[in-house]
Amino acid sequence: MSLDREQKEGTEVLLMGNEAIARGALEAGVRVAAGYPGTPSSEIIETLSRFSEAGKLYVEWSTNEKVAMEVAAAASFAGLRSLCVMKQNGVNVASDFLLHLTGSGTRGGMILITCDDPGALSSVNEGESRHFARLMEIPLIEPADFQEAKEMTRWAFDLSEQIRNVVMVRSVTRMSHASGNVVLGILPTLKGKAEFLCDGPLTDPVRGPVTSAPVIAKHRLQQEKLQKAVALFEESPFNTYQGPEKPELLIITSSACTLYSREAVSLLRAEGRVGILKLGTTWPLPPALLKRHLLRTKNVLIVEEVLPFLEDQVKILCAEQAREIGIKTFYGKNDGALPMVGELNPDLVAAAIGRILGIDPPAIPAEYGEKLRGLTEFLPKRDQTFCPGCPHRASYWAIREALQRDHRGGFVCGDIGCYAMAALFQAAGFHTAKTLHAMGSGTGIASGFGKLGPFGMTQPVLAVCGDSTFYHAAIPALINAVHQRADMTFVVLDNSGTAMTGFQSHPGLDVNAMGEAAPMVDIAALCRAMGVPVTILDPFELIETRETLNRLLEQPEVKVLILKQSCALSPEKKGKKRFSMRVDETRCRGEDCGCNRLCTRIFRCPGLLWNQEQKRAEIDEVICAGCGFCVRICPAEAIRSEEAVKP
């Protein structure tokens, strides 16, 4: 059903956008691919890893995005085609290296694939990677459907080799995680050996050392490369126009917004009035092409998500060409035609076009609208929470109890992973997690809080960090905290995998992205090497965990507690109940207990239910994962577990 080696060229298959991108890279003969997991980008490396083969294609999950880009760059320097993949904020992590890489230039075609998340469907930011293309002075291309995702990725390697610099391919959640028909192309015979030619002079782009120095000369060369890309963009088949010769309104758009714009025009039946210029090459804009289309009309609507990146560029071009193309009226972000936050959809675009052209979008018939009235309010909302059996719920429960017993108003600095849910939905983390920012930032922030004692701060501070996040960005912050003698308790929530994004491997595991055996880098040993005490516990052992936390909170400087228990969705656990759970009706006293319905009201595992008629807790057999932890929270000892019979 998904991409595999057996599929022949010319076959039409249903591919996720990310699979189409991976297929494009395979058809381009990519040899090295590196990335760090992050929704919505992860399936690109996952797909490529299935095609990995010694000497043909090397694929890795790197420790972070900067390292991924460095690994891919090395392959390019050695003459191989390579790519690196990351989500939008990953580009921020990689950006320091990217700044220097774009100055030094590349050799084998190298592409940077970024998958942005407008609307923050799976992010804690609405970061925009498009701006990096401008900041770093490299070409930016954006596919607008699934076939294009494949074709443009393949073409990006050619472009990179033509200009000897990195090319940025940007996708969004609604491309990467959407699916559509793709006709497969030819997988090339892979040839060429890796060799880094470096004996020539510093200024020799093919045989010299690879550096961004001499800076001014290389910077000038970089800008010439960009102009070469613009010349190619003028002729690109990925820039297309659809609509009347002289439309009343010209839409300029790219990426998923192309599909929203087409649908919006179709909803309004405005095909005869609106033209759509769909751009595949979005930075730098090809000026002659833009001029040709801007001459069609006076009214321009720029349809893009989040910030007015395209809009700003179009306005600059229009100002430069005003004498030839005349004065335009612009619609987009700055005039409020479209929102500057959140993702777009066909309805938002239709409403914007409708307002500009005075067309009413199709309305819901009054009688049906009446039936819909109050419907959403009537439905219980569905907050996200930790999965049944999730070790994070147990860890936060222990932290909650420890902080309550500690009485000093202590709190948790959160971090990125499933356990971020504790900060996003306060009740999910029992109101303990109070900050949430970038990968590894919880540790750095805790390091800072840990130095505020002399300023009168008495609250104990904890940082939580997942196993993958530990390797990604927490290590420098932890070293800082140790060296500065910051007062903090560092809790590693080690669930043995990059669980949130789908169990990608990381350096703490004995297997790499290609499924080969790999040496494990032990978190506890690393922490001990920093000279700090380390305790390793199972978070399902509530009393021991809580008492250890209370002891650590009393101690000065950095203490490390590793709470190790694998994710409930991990392949070895999923669908297998360790315990068969039940509520003993004779022991559960319900409302009369005095526990204030601790299990269903506070603990809130979806596997526990409150039976309204019988006024007692019960287990939802379909939902319960059989982890057995809730046995430890019931003060009446009414929740009972039995070892489940192994099938």
Place this chain on the structure above:
Amino acid sequence: MKETLAKDPYNIVITGVGGQGNVMASRVLSNMLVRKGFKVTIGETFGMSQRGGSVMSHIRVSSESVWSPQIPKGGADLIVAIEPIEGIRVLAGYGNRSVKVVVNLRPIYPVGVITGEEEYPSEETIRAKVTALAAEARFLAATEEAIRLGNPILGNIIMIGAVAGLGVLPIDRDLFESVIRDGMPAARVEVNLRAFAIGEAFVFSVKEEKQ
């Protein structure tokens, strides 16, 4: 030979709660339609949404072209609800007078209901709301049937069987079998075929409920 669609694009929403096999159901159904020669676009939300949140797949089926991965408001032709209140939630956004709805009646209680802060509507209310908002509504105990087959997750395939039974799309058991044989370990094919057959047979056997 490609059959024609009742409407082009034909818009399907499959909804449920993370962990119910929503994505799998949308892939299987879409792959069946691609094999029939249609252009299919699926828009999905997953990632954070897997963790107990509402999940929705938008499927656009067309003879001609790629469509937006988000269906316009009020634009669903068929809603497949693997969880009942998620079906109503989707009806509120994408329902219209001609929409057909297939509902699995097994609730998955949101945390707010478990804590007692909110109330989950009764089955009677769910049936009434859905029936009032749909041109055609079918209600199945898909999870209970799936448990009888040995795994509640099979509720998603029972629902796909029910879609086939409705007869609104050119899909059948043979096509389903050809798709799952390519994407699934051989040992699991048989039970999936049984799940599909249960859903299909249910729709044939039960008279549609109209207001």
